[in-house]
Amino acid sequence: MAEMTMIEAIRDAHDQAMAADDKVVVFGEDVGFFGGVFRCTAGLQEKYGKNRCFDSPINESGIVGAAIGMAAYGLKPVIEIQFADYIYPAFDQIVSEAARLRHRSNADFTCPIVIRVPTGGGIFGGQTHSQSPEALFAHVSGLKVVMPSNPQDAKGLLLASIADPDPVIFFEPKRLYNGPFNGHHDRPVESWKKHPLGSVSEGNEIVEIGKASIYREGNDVTILTYGTMVYVAEAAVKETGIDAEIVDLRTLSPIDLETIVASVQKTGRCLVLHEATRTAGFGAELISLVQETCFYHLEAPMVRVTGWDTPYPHAQEWNYFPVPKRVGEALLKIMED
């Protein structure tokens, strides 16, 4: 085991995968010589050569389109979209091509690519460096959607994604790159190095795609969440003293319904928490799944705590971001109902 930040864990996963399989190629904007604006690919070009890790032109559709062609040839491209907010130009290639290729060709061609996407807010990045578009991809059949919340999972899930025979959208909550962040922006930042989940296995063990983890066990209410919000949930639980079970979904598609159902049937209450805008967000899917499977177990209406249905603001960031206070109030409400 080694102490790693999430950035180091992601870099290490690349390193392991590239060492094990020379079909793994890594590219994207600024990822080559410089190692990425978040440094997640630093050192890879030096170690594996320009043929294995290189800079690309600034064209997200081109990056994904080229990766699809490479995958059709037989390589395993792992590509970076610099910010989730910049994945939209690639939307057609992802939805109409990557997601469909296996099905439409009856596996004559397949598309084992990994699209790494720094996501989420909390960095004063305003509306084009803070968005959380995961729901848009969860709606698209043929894609897998993964979002780790800590270095251990980041490494294991990235290795699993690279090994996966199908396209994976791998969201990296950038606010967690250097340490867990619980939404208290005015408190000192904690580092992963001191956190138990910052202790990462050095080998190439995977974390299975499609399996949630129970971040905190509890009996009174289930919090379904992922990414940065795991730590916000934790803070809210501490602050309210409510014995909530925090489920870190880790994979949004395919979803781990079993774990969700077991938890909600145990607690009888459920809060859904994400950074993304509310309407038609992934939280709606979670509410629906619980409603369909746990109707007779529910003791109170479920509640969504989410980003508001507005563009992500710059100055009002901490009024937009679902901070522990908002989550705590929602928890109290659910317990009262």
Next chain:
Amino acid sequence: MAEMTMIEAIRDAHDQAMAADDKVVVFGEDVGFFGGVFRCTAGLQEKYGKNRCFDSPINESGIVGAAIGMAAYGLKPVIEIQFADYIYPAFDQIVSEAARLRHRSNADFTCPIVIRVPTGGGIFGGQTHSQSPEALFAHVSGLKVVMPSNPQDAKGLLLASIADPDPVIFFEPKRLYNGPFNGHHDRPVESWKKHPLGSVSEGNEIVEIGKASIYREGNDVTILTYGTMVYVAEAAVKETGIDAEIVDLRTLSPIDLETIVASVQKTGRCLVLHEATRTAGFGAELISLVQETCFYHLEAPMVRVTGWDTPYPHAQEWNYFPVPKRVGEALLKIMED
């Protein structure tokens, strides 16, 4: 009043709007001389000249981007994306630009554009002529999302959309263009000309955006639906004899929560029905809204009847499409629970 198909009603709405306001300009692929592959803009170029209705290059991002620039100048562009399946190349312009412009510039610039999008299946169009991507747009703050199900609404809502000061994604269920379609593909096609909703006012009355309509009153269960599925719901109601209330949402964003709540609180049961794939579809949002507002009124779990989470198939179309039989079975199940 005049008898019109949905195509004629849409054409007539263009005609009224162009006659009333010379800032209205219409363009898109094949919409000029030819009048559109579905003929929704036929005759407009001849009547208003090439400056008001013209063909565009095949570049959906360019079509939307140019429209945004025109709107910033002060025109009111009404543009056509040939099939909903081809809107993805324009996704960035829609999400990052059209939807954000008013907010990010504090109304220094605005974006009153209408994007018309033939949508949905039932025409053996396979995976790239059948998709229903409405949920992707409902998730994006700053957009309005409209989907009429008949000539009356098509005309009134299109006029309202053109008059609207904000960007509207106007989905036209193409299976309804020539007549109501209830999912019984093996039965003769009905024409709008004989249908009460095919009788359209000749003036320029609008149908307000954001207001649902009760397509059929009923007491036992609420069916929340829109587009083609309104008629499938009707068929299922007839075939099961269940006294369902069919709510035709007409606008998905902003949603008419009042009408929904009133109906579900009356019936105590709810079925959500759409063509789009299930996971993270707009149905999830509807389920969530009802769960949040009508929890204590619900007598049974709500059920989603939707397209499956697969690409839209060619030969298996009638196994994919939510046909009356599937809807009927779900209704019976809800009534039993």
Next chain:
Amino acid sequence: MTEKKGLSLNIPEPGCRPGDNPDFSDFDIPRAGSVKRPPIDVDPDEIRDMAFSIVRVLNKDGEAVGEWAEDLTEEDLREGMRHMLTLRAFDTRMMMAQRQGKTSFYMQHLGEEAVSCAFRKALREGDMNFPTYRQAGLLIAGEYPLTTMMNQIYSNAKDPLVGRQMPIMYSANDYGFFSISGNLGTQYIQAVGWAMASALSGDDKISVGWIGDGSTAESDFHAAMVFASTYRPPVVLNIVNNQWAISTFQGIARGGVGTFAARGHGFGIPALRVDGNDYLAVFAVAKWAAERARNGHGPTLIEHVTYRAGGHSTSDDPSAYRAKEESQAWPLGDPIERLKQHLIKIGAWSEDRHKQFEAEIMDDVLKAQKEAESHGTLGSGQGPSPRDMFEGVYEKMPPHLVRQRQEAGY
């Protein structure tokens, strides 16, 4: 509009609309044999003029002339004839099958047969095409079974794509034919990516991108050009300029200035135009570009100048937007007629033999059709199972799809 104070917008119009007399006299056609053949390692800047000319081999008398005339044997030429006639017969039968309700849709190649058939001849096993819906000649000239194509068109029990795709959206990896997408332009950059992978792997296989004149306006055309110019992978980028994109003429995609080929110049990519109705010219140009790619000289952009003589698809009636006579007036003629004339000229063919050959080929196509129909046609009840719709979304079916499949009763 407010009263004109100043500017006005240029909105291009085709030379002729229904009712007009087609007139191609503006269309500058160089003499066959007049364009030089440069070495494959030529500096792109030295052949800029080729983007404004047209490589042609067959002259009006049917002779093969000039530096681009290849040493094709009579057998090669007859094979080319067989491929083009097969494609035309195939189209005829499938157009009819669609009208008979045996399938939902079809797209034909009328007048464009030489482009895909001749190009295929320059490729090797292992090379990969990223075609549009109008290059079935790549399959036919690759000797892909006609019956299998028809099975796909019919979505029948033997459809290799198990009913998932619309008719003609073939996929044939073993035949160097990438799965066709319904979305225009997307495959152009994928072709570049495939070629990048080949070069990264130290391989010598090449890829071939295909796009229509109208679709060059799509943004992925640019992605392909940028990536091709930056990484110089072994790819040939074909533009099939058949003058029309459904109802819009090619001027809507380029404003009537320059040529599509000239788009290569901004990227340092050698670009040339070829007479797309001249089997020999297409083959020669394809071979040149393929050799460039295979020998490490990077991408080539080729504009095939041809004409879409039929409707866009079975859903289209071109008489609504262009003069019926335009197709006859098209100055580059018919590719089959021109190859026939050449074969006769060199003494390897006759009108009678041609007729007989046509009949034999139609016979083969009919046999293939009979066989395909024995496995069913769309809606005949012999199609693939609804189960097939749930399979293959992912390699392994995830739990929610298993549940949905069960919900659907399969």
Next chain:
Amino acid sequence: MTEKKGLSLNIPEPGCRPGDNPDFSDFDIPRAGSVKRPPIDVDPDEIRDMAFSIVRVLNKDGEAVGEWAEDLTEEDLREGMRHMLTLRAFDTRMMMAQRQGKTSFYMQHLGEEAVSCAFRKALREGDMNFPTYRQAGLLIAGEYPLTTMMNQIYSNAKDPLVGRQMPIMYSANDYGFFSISGNLGTQYIQAVGWAMASALSGDDKISVGWIGDGSTAESDFHAAMVFASTYRPPVVLNIVNNQWAISTFQGIARGGVGTFAARGHGFGIPALRVDGNDYLAVFAVAKWAAERARNGHGPTLIEHVTYRAGGHSTSDDPSAYRAKEESQAWPLGDPIERLKQHLIKIGAWSEDRHKQFEAEIMDDVLKAQKEAESHGTLGSGQGPSPRDMFEGVYEKMPPHLVRQRQEAGY
């Protein structure tokens, strides 16, 4: 990779990396005054060579030479100097303010001041720019209040964008400055659309698109070129080639062949390159292109050759990927130094006067800053209300946003 059998991939590298000696000797710089000035209605084909040359007016002695030397008065030139110095002072102060925690982010123009300042001079009231984040000179040369710019940067109580946007994402309709987007390239086609609207309306206003060298790779660049070539609207399309796109050099966007300007040729759009560090040259070229547009001759593509002397943004440290000395070695010099040299040469300026002017300007900037800071800085508590976040998503707030605003407690 499998063992090399054949090909390899070309992956472009910049001339110099940290530790290397910068060497621009390959960089072909034409003599000032050597490029001819064509009439504004020139046939694009006749000036193809201009896409491979560079229009330059100021020679190494600071004289304005050749056909592109405009009759600028001393006052004009001093005004230009004022704008550039203001922009530089503004940058200095705001870089520092960011380091002091008064805001979250900033982007400077160091070395590129001439491009936006000189271009603005050629525009008229009512014309519209669609800028990137590196053209604040358009505002400064348009005499937009510095304090208002700072209010935006500070997201303070007087921020015209009420805190919604990241620093420097200005919007100023009345000053012909379109709302800046964080997404690269999107505004290029919007500029074309705006110009189309002007022409459709019979107006004579023009629009100006702006894009960086790296961003020319984005697909909306192509959309803009296609629409501009088809409809020939009154638009000037500027490419600011400052050699770098964050850490990637311009070769990654074009593979080291041709020039960015040459991309115009495939679209029949006249294209030229200009010395972006030469205030007089940029102004002359801007005037020429604006006149073309205004007189109905359609679009022009201009590549401004300059150098990003600073970091990409306050989040960037360029010493990680390029030699520190590269900026000094840049052969086109510094735009302010060059204009100063010219002013001195023509006897309208002196070193002392320059120093004094600099000090005066810094004073103005400091005054503006003081005023801005009296309305608060980011996080000072004087910012816009959370209520402002819910406003303006739509013209009229829909019920769900009212509910959410209430839920948020505002």
